[in-house]
Amino acid sequence: MIMRAEWLKFRTVRSWVLGSAAAALIVVALGCLAATGVTMSCMAGTQEVDCPAPPTDSSGRSVADQFTFVHQALTGNGSITAEVGALDGTITYPPPNHDEIVRGVVPWAKAGLMVKDGTKPGADYAAVMVTGSHGVRMQSGFTHDKAAASDGSWLRLSREGNRITGYVSPDGTAWQKIETVRLDGLPSTVQIGLFVTSPSGLTVEENPQGGHAVSARWTQATAEFSQVSPAGGWSESLVGYSDHRTTWEQTHPPGHTEAGGVFTVAGAGDIGLETEGGLAVERVLTGLFAALLALIVVGVLCGTAEFRHSTIRTTLTAMPRPVRVSAAKAAVVGAVSLVVGLIAVGLTLPVATRLLRANAVVILDVSGPTMLRIALGTALLMALAGVFAYGVGALLRRAVPAVLTVAALLVAPPILAVTSVLPPEVGAWLLRVTPAAAFAIQQSVGAYPQFSRPQTVADGYFPLPPWAGLAVLALWALAAVATATWRLRRSPA
Amino acid sequence: MVPLALALLLIAGGVALGRDAVDPVQLRLLGVRLGQAAVAAAGVQMLAAEYSSGLIRATLLAVPRRLDLLAAKAGLLTAFVAPIAVLGVGVAVLGLTPSGDLVRAAVVSVLHLILIGLFGLGAAAVVRNSAAALGIVLSLLFLMPMLLRMLPDPDWQRILYRTTPATAVQAMTTTVDTAILPLGPWSALGVVAAWAGGALVLGAFLLYRRDA
Structure with a gap:
């Protein structure tokens, strides 16, 4: 009432x-x-085109998913092991003067091993990696990230059903488990392989009127993988790269070379949530x-x-x-x-x-x-x-x-x-x-x-x-x- | 009196913000952006309170010359707001290195606060209802900047930035990188003065012509 x-x-x-x-x-x-x-438009070469929609992950979120992937199919259970040499790379026009192209890696450049449900951008994955300056990490699902307790240049990723476990080792014999993640709905045949990517270098400038301006600069990372097991049968996919290459990308193309069992993989991009596109x-x-x-x-x-x-x-x-x-x-x-x-x-x-x-x-x-x-x-x-x-x-x-x-x-x-x-x-x-x-x-x-x-x-x-x-x-x-x-x-x- | 106490608190509160910014003067005077709302409320209440209580009839009976009444209220309001603005702004900039820019920003801020009070008084004389009058003033001060940012046409945007008090305080208190602002400090003060003056003149005219 x-x-x-x-x-x-x-x-x-x-x-x-x-x-x-x-x-x-x-x-x-x-x-x-x-x-x-x-309105929004993007440049493809000298042409103005509609911006492409970023890929989405299995839950429907827009994600960034761009990396160089040297991979082979794995049916059923199995694992991949490799020794990852030090990261190397190129940073274009970094501070303070923004006037030269230098050798170096950005803090979140990544090189490591990945299990992925195919090579389509946005597909489920789990990966172990060495990073520019954040140590060894295990990442999955575009937002999950775990730092390894100990460092090491040997990485291993093993798959058992839908459970993926990452390991790190300083010498290839004593292995330390990082963690196990579950990838629900993973099919029996997946792609396993080596990947390298490197996000843009960022400069944050304080704006006198409040807030800040962020400028991004292209970078590329390169890593050498040796002692790769399983051996043989590798193919290369450039996951998520746009068809158009800037002059920079033409002179520093993503891809890989192999000599005497050592794979040199170069890549640029990022794996994570999309916020800029x-x-x-x-x-x-x-x-x-x-x-x-x-x-x-x-x-x-x-x-x-x-x-x-x-x-x-x-x-x-x-x-x-x-x-x-x-x-x-x-x-x-x-x-x-x-x-x-x-x-x-x-x-x-x-x-x-x-x-x-x-x-x-x-x-x-x-x-x-x-x-x-x-x-x-x-x-x-x-x-x-x-x-x-x-x-x-x-x-x-x-x-x-x-x-x-x-x-x-x-x-x-x-x-x-x-x-x-x-x-x-x-x-x-x-x-x-x-x-x-x-x-x-x-x-x-x-x-x-x-x-x-x-x-x-x-x-x-x-x-x-x-x-x-x-x-x-x-x-x-x-x-x-x-x-x-x-x-x-x-x-x- | 409550709004004026609130205004003093908000304006002087800027002193707590430290000086860790590209433009410490603007940082310290952030309180002026908030405090101007309370000053406007004080200006509105000065007249609208009499309308809502019906006291205005008795007042007009006692002071039949209506323009004198409005002038007296404006004078009294200024006498109240001015010391509060001087005190608040003075406290807010305590400890900053004195410079021509700082003095200019402080003086312009004080004058701006006085004008905003008068603007509130004028708006109350025009619409005779405290909620509506305050709504008009606050919309101009706080909603306008948001709406202008969403405006698709950049020409209109520029015209409105230069003719409304939307970003006045920003224009008055910025001392770094002023070139990107649509208005300088003194011209921003001029814009606010024009709005306050316009409201007072229209309010005086309506007060003179209308029944209470």
């Missing part, structure tokens, strides 16, 4: 209904407006910030209206249970904001992504569960923001200070952290403790230490995991409503 009464109050105030509708409209309109203005899908929901302001005003007014018009006495006379009155109001605001959020996200995501794709803009693919988390999480964020605004409004009982407080706590931190000269660590701290931590729910690409790109707040990486961030907002909302209810019990008007 009390819920129905509060719902009746909400829907009979025209400006609140309009404000809620405006919030949904703002998300959709800004998402679509921004989508129509973006397209737009992150959450970018179409940028209108959320503006929409939140409308929702905040509606939420705050729901909290302050009965005090301003002194109808709270009548309400409490009819329903002398302040806790239930306050909870019912919070529930109505929350439910309305949730519906607004679901409509806004449900329209914006499909329409804006379609508009972007029509403009040949590549949108980075995410897995089904991640997409669902972004969509539902954004709607929940809007619902919790409405409840939080209601709580602060009912607590302060004055609209203007309440709107300012909620906006300063929820909307200002991400804007300051991303678009200003605030130092990254201060920005990260803000996005951990303020209700703005909740925006982490929209982050589509996770942060991993083994990727060389900067992954700060300014790059769209939040300090808290998605649901933890949303929980921070939920706690703030709960605290605000609880304190407001306590105040209502203490002094009803």
Whole structure:
């Protein structure tokens, strides 16, 4: 009954209904407006072409998967062993002066052994490798990475059913296990072999107006593999390389040579999540910030209206249970904001992504569960923001200070952290403790230490995991409503 | 009074940000970007509070010359905001090496805060509702920059950057690499002054012509 009464109050105030509708409209309109203005094109030689979509892995994520692979088929169980000589390579125009091409390897250049479900980019794999300066690692699934406990130049990878185990050894006799990973759905015949790749060298330059600019430079790594077992029967695949070669790649082509049982393999590229070759899908929901302001005003007014018009006495006379009155109001605001959020996200995501794709803009693919988390999480964020605004409004009982407080706590931190000269660590701290931590729910690409790109707040990486961030907002909302209810019990008007 | 205390806190809070940045002046004066919202709220409340409580009728009865009333409120607001802005900005830049750029950024910031208060007062005189007036001012200060970044047409973008207070504080407090900004500090102050003046003139006109 009390819920129905509060719902009746909400829907009979025209400006609140309009404000809620405006919030949904703002998300959709800004998402679509921004989508129509973006275009993307790539160069293939001297021709301008549509950018190719990056490959996707078995869970549907966009991945980077480019390396030189010298391989042979393995049916059933088996293993591959080799001694990997020191990495060598080329870095083009590194700092400080960016004026020469030098010999060297970037920290995450990789050379090692791999088991892969075919040679198609994005196919499942597991690999052991030596890296430029991060020791021996075992990696799989594009994001999983484990450092070996001990160093060594001998590597071994063995397959037993769908279990792949990596080993390292300093001398080829005493083997140390790194770990065993499971590759579900691995067929009986897989490709095993030697691989080399080398990600771009990066220079990060602080921008005086906040944030930073990243410039990437082409690099190549070369490694010598000896004592390779099994012997014979090797073929070469250039996995994921584009058909067009820059002048650089023409003079430093990827590939391999063999002389007296020693394989020299050269490669450039990376194996990991793709973050540069397209737009992150959450970018179409940028209108959320503006929409939140409308929702905040509606939420705050729901909290302050009965005090301003002194109808709270009548309400409490009819329903002398302040806790239930306050909870019912919070529930109505929350439910309305949730519906607004679901409509806004449900329209914006499909329409804006379609508009972007029509403009040949590549949108980075995410897995089904991640997409669902972004969509539902954004709607929940809007619902919790409405409840939080209601709580602060009912607590302060004055609209203007309440709107300012909620906006300063929820909307200002991400804007300051991303678009200003605030130092990254201060920005990260803000996005951990303020209700703005909740925006982490929209982050589509996770942060991993083994990727060389900067992954700060300014790059769209939040300090808290998605649901933890949303929980921070939920706690703030709960605290605000609880304190407001306590105040209502203490002094009803 | 609550908004002004909040403004002081936000503006002076910049002092805690250290100096570890390419442009320490801009870093320290980040608080001005937040504090201007509270100053605008103070300006709005100065007049809108009287409308929402109905007190405005009594006030206008006591002071029948409405333009004098608005001028008095503007004067009083400036008298409140100015010391708070001077104190807040002064604290925020404590310990920085004095330079011409620093002094200019600080002086322009103080003047900007005073103008934003007057802008809030003018907006309240125009729309006579605290929520709507504050909404207009805050949208111009905080939503505009976001919307402008999404605008597809670069020509319109440039025109709007140069004629709205969207990035005014950034233009006023930047001391490094100023060439890439659409406006210089003094012209940004001029833009804000034009908006504040326009709102006050329109508000005065409406106050004079309209029933309360």
